[in-house]
Amino acid sequence: MPGKGLTMAKPLSFEAFLDAMRDEGVTVKVVGDAKHHNRAGHGAWGPVHGVMIHHTVTEGTERSVALCRTGHMTLPGPLCHGVIDKKGVVHVVGYGRANHAGSGDDDVLRAVIAEGKLPPDNEANTDGNSRFYGFECINLGDNRDPWPEAQVEAIVRASAGILRRHGWGKDGPTSVIGHSEWQPGKIDPRGPIGKKGGPALTMDAIRKRVAERLKHPANWSPGGSTGGGTGGSTYTVRKGDTLWSIAQAKLGSGARNAEIAKLNGLKDPSAISIGQKLKIPAK
Incomplete structure (x- = not known):
């Protein structure tokens, strides 16, 4: 059994969560009192085992951030921990238990914990809101709205930062999953990268980039040893x-x-x- 599954993964502190992303070069904006905005009292928060990626089915940064922070009548906010906009900025809207993952497959959770191959998700019997960090990424989810490279890179860096802090990813990058891999009937995230008709965004591609990133220091950027452009x-x-x-x-x-x-x-x-x-x- 890989080392990740041997310990209970206590959630990072709010400050460590922010620093994990900033250390990877992600621009982070904290919205209101995000540190204390959560669904406490409606279920557990932790142990955590991975990062889950979603799309918002909305457009516009201001509107999307507001919706993910407050939620709606049938699903109170926060609906995630961070909203990743089209420019690659992570807007942190809450921290703690959030209404983002819902119920999913216990076999998938076991694979995430073991950092093994993900099985098909065919049942919804396990609370994911207590087990995953969640990022909602601004995209219409219609399989036509493009994902800018800056946004994809922010997904990779934010995910890698959390994995790095927890020591996850040593046995495989399956600590990062899509909502569609967790809960039957979900389709997110999906859509073309870069432009209409571009290559499809896939979680396997995201995981591959996260795995590559974890081979390097947190300040590394693709195409350069550290991204400083000056030998630094x-x-x-x-x-x-x-x-x-x-x-x-x-x-x-x-x-x-x-x-x-x-x-x-x-x-x-x-x-x-x-x-x-x-x-x-x-x-």
Whole structure:
């Protein structure tokens, strides 16, 4: 039995959840008091075993984020933890138990825990809202609405960040599944990548990219060793960061903050903001 199935997977803290994505270079926006917005009291949250990907069947970022945060009369929000828009930004709308996965197949859950081959989902007998992190991705779900590459890449990076934090994915990337692989009758996610008539989005392709990503450091980007473009790396600014603290942590000396400022064209070294991506020079 692979190592993943030997331990109970406690959900990440809210802060660790955000950092897991930011470390992979994902732009994250927290909507309202997402940390405390959940379905507590309506079932368990955890142990968690994987990440589930959905499509919203909506268009427009503002509308989609609002719907996923508040839900509707028959299904209260939050309807996921993060909404991934067409530009690849993750809007975190809630944290904890969320109404996103519903009931699914216990055989699929066992395969996710074991990081083994997924069986067909043919029954709905297991609560998925307690077991999976959920991302709703803005797409009409009509099999014609394209998935921009930036959005697909954000799905890959956000998923990989969570897997990396939990130590999942060592025996296979089946810690990331689509709603259609969990609950009978579901079709999400689906649609062409890039443009109408483009290659179809598949969870196997997503899992392949996640698996490749996990072979590299979190700041890696395809086509380059780290994505910095300068022999260095990239870093996403977090709450409390200064250029000095970043230089100390990433380069071993706070005094190298001027190098970071110059590399990023920062006229005011103190003017950095949470979520900002900075190029880091090589050590």
